[in-house]
Amino acid sequence: MANENNKTSExxxxxxxxxNKKALRxxxxxxxxxxxxxxxxxxxxxxxxxxxxxxxxxxxxxxKALAIILISIVSCIVFEWGFEKxxxxxxxxxxxxxxxxxxxxxxxxxxxVPLWMPVLGGFFAIVVVKMLFGGLGKNFMNPALGARCxxxxxxxxxxxxxxxxxxxxxxxxxxxxxxxxxxxxGEAYDLKQMFLGYEAGTIxxxxxxxxxxxxxxxxxxxxxxxxxxxxxxxxxxxxxxIFSGHGLDINYLSAHVYGGGLMxxxxxxxxxxxxxxxxxxxxxxxxxxxxxLTGIFRLYGPGAEGVxxxxxxxxxxxxxxxxxxxxxxxxxxxxxxxxxx
Amino acid sequence: MLKLTFRGGCHPYDGKDLSKDKAIKEWLxxxxxxxxxxxxxxxxxxxxxxxxxHVLAGECIAEAGGFVSAPIYASVSGTVKSxxxxxxxxxxxxxxxxxxxxxxxxxxxxxxxxxxxxxSREEVIATIQKAGIVGMGGAxxxxxxxxxxxxxxxxxxxxxxxxxxEPYLTSDxxxxxxxxxxxxxxxxxxxxxxxxxRGVLAxxxxxxxxxxxxxxxxxxxxxxxxxxxxxxxxxxxxRQLIYAVTKRQINSKMLPADAGCIVNNVxxxxxICNAVTKGEPLMHRIVxxxxxxxxDPQNFKVLTGTDYSELIEAAGGFIQEPKKxxxxxxxxxxxxxxxxxxxxxxxxxxxxMTEDEVxxxxxxxxxxxxxxxxxxxxxxxxxxxxxHAEHFNEEEFLRYNGMECVECGSCSYVCPAKRQLxxxxxxxRKIQLAKRKK
Numbered sequence: 001m002a003n004e005n006n007k008t009s010e011x012x013x014x015x016x017x018x019x020n021k022k023a024l025r026x027x028x029x030x031x032x033x034x035x036x037x038x039x040x041x042x043x044x045x046x047x048x049x050x051x052x053x054x055x056x057x058x059x060x061x062x063x064k065a066l067a068i069i070l071i072s073i074v075s076c077i078v079f080e081w082g083f084e085k086x087x088x089x090x091x092x093x094x095x096x097x098x099x100x101x102x103x104x105x106x107x108x109x110x111x112x113v114p115l116w117m118p119v120l121g122g123f124f125a126i127v128v129v130k131m132l133f134g135g136l137g138k139n140f141m142n143p144a145l146g147a148r149c150x151x152x153x154x155x156x157x158x159x160x161x162x163x164x165x166x167x168x169x170x171x172x173x174x175x176x177x178x179x180x181x182x183x184x185x186g187e188a189y190d191l192k193q194m195f196l197g198y199e200a201g202t203i204x205x206x207x208x209x210x211x212x213x214x215x216x217x218x219x220x221x222x223x224x225x226x227x228x229x230x231x232x233x234x235x236x237x238x239x240x241x242i243f244s245g246h247g248l249d250i251n252y253l254s255a256h257v258y259g260g261g262l263m264x265x266x267x268x269x270x271x272x273x274x275x276x277x278x279x280x281x282x283x284x285x286x287x288x289x290x291x292x293l294t295g296i297f298r299l300y301g302p303g304a305e306g307v308x309x310x311x312x313x314x315x316x317x318x319x320x321x322x323x324x325x326x327x328x329x330x331x332x333x334x335x336x337x338x339x340x341x
Numbered sequence: 342m343l344k345l346t347f348r349g350g351c352h353p354y355d356g357k358d359l360s361k362d363k364a365i366k367e368w369l370x371x372x373x374x375x376x377x378x379x380x381x382x383x384x385x386x387x388x389x390x391x392x393x394x395h396v397l398a399g400e401c402i403a404e405a406g407g408f409v410s411a412p413i414y415a416s417v418s419g420t421v422k423s424x425x426x427x428x429x430x431x432x433x434x435x436x437x438x439x440x441x442x443x444x445x446x447x448x449x450x451x452x453x454x455x456x457x458x459x460x461s462r463e464e465v466i467a468t469i470q471k472a473g474i475v476g477m478g479g480a481x482x483x484x485x486x487x488x489x490x491x492x493x494x495x496x497x498x499x500x501x502x503x504x505x506x507e508p509y510l511t512s513d514x515x516x517x518x519x520x521x522x523x524x525x526x527x528x529x530x531x532x533x534x535x536x537x538x539r540g541v542l543a544x545x546x547x548x549x550x551x552x553x554x555x556x557x558x559x560x561x562x563x564x565x566x567x568x569x570x571x572x573x574x575x576x577x578x579x580r581q582l583i584y585a586v587t588k589r590q591i592n593s594k595m596l597p598a599d600a601g602c603i604v605n606n607v608x609x610x611x612x613i614c615n616a617v618t619k620g621e622p623l624m625h626r627i628v629x630x631x632x633x634x635x636x637d638p639q640n641f642k643v644l645t646g647t648d649y650s651e652l653i654e655a656a657g658g659f660i661q662e663p664k665k666x667x668x669x670x671x672x673x674x675x676x677x678x679x680x681x682x683x684x685x686x687x688x689x690x691x692x693x694m695t696e697d698e699v700x701x702x703x704x705x706x707x708x709x710x711x712x713x714x715x716x717x718x719x720x721x722x723x724x725x726x727x728x729h730a731e732h733f734n735e736e737e738f739l740r741y742n743g744m745e746c747v748e749c750g751s752c753s754y755v756c757p758a759k760r761q762l763x764x765x766x767x768x769x770r771k772i773q774l775a776k777r778k779k
Binding site: 024025026027028029030031032033034035037038039041042092095097135136137138225273274275276278279280326327328329330331332333 | 508580590663666673676677694710725754756
């Protein structure tokens with residue numbers, strides 16, 4: 001149009017005088033159509049993708065796992081609602097992100113923790129990590145992981161007690177090191193059991209199979225891209241192959257992939273939209289950073305596990321990654337060449 | 342077969358089935374006709390008629406106000422009622438010539454009586470200029486300016502934009518099916534202006550019948566070919582179209598001619614043919630009247646200056662009171678609060694929708710999902726650009742290459758948080774463009 005002045009004021013008084021006596025029709029800036037995606041829908045899809053791992057966790061660790069999951073979800077919702085009520089903001093629990101945070105937090109807790117643990121974790125995740133920084137989309141750290149690391153540092157003993165009763169109360173307590181800890185100490189490990197989730201660990205991290213199912217579902221429907229997860233796992237493997245001294249031992253490498261929080265972290269935590277870089281290039285860089293960091297923590301750190309710390313440290317360097325991975329726009333020309341035109 | 346495309350873009354519901362099988366019908370206006378003096382990019386036209394003077398259909402009523410401008414022709418015979426401010430699609434009040442139709446459609450003499458075969462290159466361009474032809478895809482850039490690049494020998498590809506990637510629009514589709522010979526003739530006239538040029542008809546693959554017909558018609562023509570494009574919005578965007586056809590990229594500081602290309606819309610090319618071979622000035626165009634609120638969606642051949650409300654009537658009126666009426670397509674068209682708006686050279690459709698999808702959703706916080714980055718055909722980061730625009734952070738907006746945005750609206754379309762990304766970016770772009778002019 002000749003005059004591109006896109007005036008979209010809906011309160012134009014002049015037209016009230018025109019013969020058209022009907023109410024003014026609504027106007028808006030372009031585009032006038034929207035697709036059917038929504039934040040709540042995306043959150044729901046991630047929750048659905050976590051269901052195999054959740055159900056597996058309940059199956060292996062018994063009804064107490066279910067109790068921890070429910071308490072965690074409910075407390076996250078209540079804290080978000082309460083915080084928004086107290087600070088007189090719009091209540092946003094409808095976007096289902098609090099449900100997801102609650103679920104992820106529970107999946108990151110061992111089944112042996114006391115029941116106040118998920119409540120405290122929910123408070124830290126929602127109020128301290130998320131709401132104090134401005135709510136959904138503004139937090140610079142993954143809330144569930146932030147809370148997990150907080151609990152790990154504050155209650156290390158409770159948080160690393162991986163004893164559990166397979167299938168519920170009737171069974172005997174199984175206690176022992178996680179598969180990853182056995183791996184680190186050079187003890188025996190059973191790859192098949194690790195893949196299926198019959199091992200010590202947090203509620204949601206043990207079954208590589210169900211996490212893989214959920215993760216592939218998310219990639220297949222396009223909720224997350226494959227790049228970040230792929231580069232994360234691959235770079236960890238490369239790092240481990242080079243520095244562990246085991247070289248290309250396929251069993252040893254597989255154990256690193258199935259063991260610990262890598263599957264949960266790489267598919268569901270590192271890919272958290274808010275705290276990962278927005279461009280594909282940035283995500284690849286971020287994946288490599290996470291892989292190397294996890295490798296360092298696993299091989300040289302005091303504990304066997306490294307995914308949670310790697311991801312929250314990774315979260316902190318995301319703004320820097322974003323800065324260096326600003327995409328070249330369409331039609332970009334090198335300054336020297338552009339000067340000629 | 343290899344289908345040409347670009348990176349990014351989205352797939353909105355296309356809605357073309359509503360009107361794609363409706364043959365073009367001519368609609369003769371009843372009431373007064375309104376001719377805005379600015380129907381193109383550039384200086385407004387200058388009025389050369391007076392109140393009360395009698396004009397013929399095809400008579401010039403306003404001459405070009407400069408080189409980058411275009412004259413305006415009366416599309417009916419009748420009397421000039423007045424020159425006054427009227428509202429146009431953008432919502433602005435613009436100087437318009439109002440003509441009372443006498444219903445006789447007496448024709449003025451042709452703008453040129455020289456046969457095309459005898460015309461020189463300059464005369465062809467002069468005829469196009471005289472006919473008042475502008476880019477009829479929506480931008481309204483005067484065509485004679487496009488056809489006069491600094492170095493005509495460097496033009497090697499003349500593209501006809503047959504993509505019609507905007508949902509709901511079928512006017513170009515109908516033209517291609519019904520007047521393919523005029524289209525090809527028009528393209529030949531254009532390619533003949535540039536000694537090194539080949540002609541390309543670039544059609545999206547959702548119009549297989551057009552592709553078949555045009556391939557059939559052009560199979561014996563040496564320098565004219567049909568390019569099949571992947572159906573994706575915004576394939577019809579000039580930069581994306583040039584890239585799809587030639588793999589050359591241009592940015593906001595360059596013209597298509599810098600990539601050796603000239604791009605014109607289907608209706609524009611047919612108007613060129615009509616002007617050069619028949620001496621007809623630009624005074625009608627095809628308008629698709631469609632949407633789920635319209636009883637009988639149609640494609641009309643409409644005289645410029647016709648009131649939009651007449652077209653609603655012509656299409657059988659509303660089945661249901663529409664919530665939103667859009668001039669043009671749903672992605673880049675203008676929402677109208679009032680129907681008494683004239684058809685201009687750049688009107689392509691009148692879309693009446695029973696639901697306002699924008700109002701249905703409340704914008705919420707960005708969750709950084711990156712879908713806008715994936716769809717942006719200019720390869721920008723719309724989420725960050727919109728943040729900078731909303732915070733009026735001009736420096737960062739420019740550093741993030743906000744001026745490279747083509748305003749296609751794909752980012753707003755896919756945003757799950759329903760943010761008004763395109764709106765914020767466009768507003769900031771306008772501010773920056775206004776500053777540049779100063």
